[in-house]
Amino acid sequence: MDPEESFRAYVSGRIAALSRAAWLLTGDRHQAEDLVQLTLVRVARHWERVSAAGDPEPYVRRVMYTQHVSLWRRRWRQVDLRADPPEQATPDGSAGVARAMVVRAALARLAPRQRAVLVLRFFEDLTEAETADALGCSVSTVKSQTRDALARLRAHAPELADLVGVTTRRDR
Template sequence: MTDAHESFREYVQGRLPGLSRIAYLLTGDAHLAEELVQQTLISVAARWERVVAGGDPEPYIRRTLYHQHISSWRRRRHDALPVAEVPERPGRDHIGDIATAVTMRQALAQLAPRQRAVLVLRFYEDLTEVQTAAVLSCSVSTVKSQTRDALARMRTIVPDLAEALS
């Protein structure tokens, strides 16, 4: 096995859980997230030597992941996707954090892919507006307006979570 193959294999082993979490937040579906990560890694594997020659591969892979997500959404946007309803279970009131997380995931699923990507980058990955703009290959003002619009939409979708979104 060449050094590039070994280096790629080690990177994937170390970062797969983190990439999978980000992909899940973007897609809202475990199977779509797995597919997104696979497509991203296939795309990156073909250019791995050039990616690592440029320094840290993480920004390139994140950008590829977000772009893959937006591209896949564009390809599928005309298809109807089944939505699984979370069944209501008695005694669930004592687990407020889980209910909040489910509500947030459902609200995120109703956002446009770019808005969802901006929120994930800004608030889950804790990137600055400048870093987010670099990952998404857009301007800082676009990041600001997408963040503003996404948060306003989230407040409309889930008014009970308005204080969490402030």
């Protein structure tokens, strides 16, 4: 198959999953679209080599997560500090929307690498080894980042434990 055709086939088959993962990482639809586009542009440059090596999925994920961290770092330098914080949106009455807002806010409090580890481990359902491979780090780093991210979520968003019926150490 022609490399261009195989890239198109890959993108058409994986665009929805990549978009969902990007949205979970960024918490914003427009930033997620930008992240997916940036990722696919970077991957397209090396598609022939990547697809020849076997499964391109780990490479694509790694590009996405490293791009996310790079974009986050660039935006952090451009933070616009204001005397009055923007108004908070009022939550919708449905439980699903409220839960999504709590999860999104909790994920936004995490460092980009911690967020990436949680998305890969619990949303993408990757093993610790697959997550380490996707992020280019050791399994022990994945374990410690997961532990730290979950501890931070428990501290800053204890209402998440009530949503899934999980007890924290303080609740025992």
